[in-house]
Amino acid sequence: MAGRRRRIKSTKERLLSVLDDLEVLSRELIEMLALSRSQKLPQPGEDTQILELLVQRDKEFQELMEVAQQQGKVHQEMQLLEKEVEKRDSDIQQLQKQLKEAEHILATAVYQAKEKLKSIEKARKGSISSEEIIKYAHRISASNAVCAPLNWVPGDPRRPYPTDLEMRSGMLGHMANLPSNGMNGHLPGDALAAGRLPDVLTPHYPWQPSDVSVGMLPPHHGNDFGLEPPGHNKENEDDVEAMSTDSSSSSSDSD
Amino acid sequence: MAVSQPRVEKDSEDCSLLPLVHDVIKCMDKDKDGQDVHQELMKLKTKIQKAREQISNMPGIDSSPQEQQQQLATLREQVRTKNQLLQKYKSLCMFDVPKAS
Numbered sequence: 001m002a003g004r005r006r007r008i009k010s011t012k013e014r015l016l017s018v019l020d021d022l023e024v025l026s027r028e029l030i031e032m033l034a035l036s037r038s039q040k041l042p043q044p045g046e047d048t049q050i051l052e053l054l055v056q057r058d059k060e061f062q063e064l065m066e067v068a069q070q071q072g073k074v075h076q077e078m079q080l081l082e083k084e085v086e087k088r089d090s091d092i093q094q095l096q097k098q099l100k101e102a103e104h105i106l107a108t109a110v111y112q113a114k115e116k117l118k119s120i121e122k123a124r125k126g127s128i129s130s131e132e133i134i135k136y137a138h139r140i141s142a143s144n145a146v147c148a149p150l151n152w153v154p155g156d157p158r159r160p161y162p163t164d165l166e167m168r169s170g171m172l173g174h175m176a177n178l179p180s181n182g183m184n185g186h187l188p189g190d191a192l193a194a195g196r197l198p199d200v201l202t203p204h205y206p207w208q209p210s211d212v213s214v215g216m217l218p219p220h221h222g223n224d225f226g227l228e229p230p231g232h233n234k235e236n237e238d239d240v241e242a243m244s245t246d247s248s249s250s251s252s253d254s255d
Numbered sequence: 256m257a258v259s260q261p262r263v264e265k266d267s268e269d270c271s272l273l274p275l276v277h278d279v280i281k282c283m284d285k286d287k288d289g290q291d292v293h294q295e296l297m298k299l300k301t302k303i304q305k306a307r308e309q310i311s312n313m314p315g316i317d318s319s320p321q322e323q324q325q326q327l328a329t330l331r332e333q334v335r336t337k338n339q340l341l342q343k344y345k346s347l348c349m350f351d352v353p354k355a356s
Contacts, residue, residue: 011316026276058273065270068316075315081330088337
């Protein structure tokens with residue numbers, strides 16, 4: 001192709017080519033001289049031409065060998081530079097690794113900080129006064145649902161949850177309007193109604209007003225205070241007792 | 256340098272095949288039966304073979320001198336660029352520390 005550029009031969013290729021030429025020329029010269037001696041015929045000067053070519057090729061060979069030696073020195077310098085490039089590459093990779101690690105740590109820290117700021121903002125928006133929180137805490141703790149009363153002993157009928165009697169004393173129980181004689185004996189309200197419950201073990205219900213306390217309640221008048229809502233009668237008490245004995249609730253039997 | 260020049264000239268003279276060719280021709284003139292000629296021819300052949308092996312083992316001659324100079328310049332540029340990059344990143348301060356108010 002006309003447009004194709006001639007490839008530049010490497011020094012090795014040129015050296016080998018010149019060496020081949022030298023071999024061929026020296027062989028031809030020696031053969032020619034041997035032939036001329038044996039045949040004793042004068043040669044037209046072809047041997048001179050070959051000799052000139054041989055000298056020329058030999059000179060070229062020597063120059064190329066010098067160039068090859070110079071290239072060898074340059075090659076050594078290039079090898080040193082390549083080692084330096086490798087070392088720099090390894091330094092750059094190490095730096096890249098450290099930068100990535102630092103980026104990861106910083107990104108995590110920034111993310112956590114942002115989440116904390118969001119939480120702070122959220123808490124600020126829904127802030128509640130400490131007095132209200134303490135008030136709620138008192139109300140929750142007042143029913144002794146969090147911790148038993150200090151004077152609680154085994155056998156105390158008080159429980160941290162509404163007992164049967166308390167449930168039946170509530171609106172649901174009154175809706176059924178069940179009769180009860182109140183003399184079953186094993187419920188705290190019954191014992192109170194019978195006048196057998198001591199003051200210490202008088203049940204205190206959270207929904208009772210604060211002035212209805214131990215000292216103020218008459219312990220032997222179970223029918224007088226708010227335990228029995230209006231409309232409660234002996235008929236309902238019988239039903240309550242019947243239901244209590246039949247119930248499988250574990251409230252009063254877990255002493 | 257003056258000290259290295261004679262050594263370079265000696266090396267180049269060692270590469271020359273002309274002395275061996277001359278020895279062969281001289282032997283051809285002196286010796287008719289050809290035993291010495293044969294011996295000199297073997298020397299020539301051996302030297303050519305050794306030269307071939309030497310050329311094959313020489314490092315750095317797989318490219319022309321111009322190509323090699325280009326490669327050398329490229330490598331030097333690479334080293335310079337990478338040194339600059341490393342220096343830049345090691346001395347770079349990415350964080351602007353705000354003044355305490």
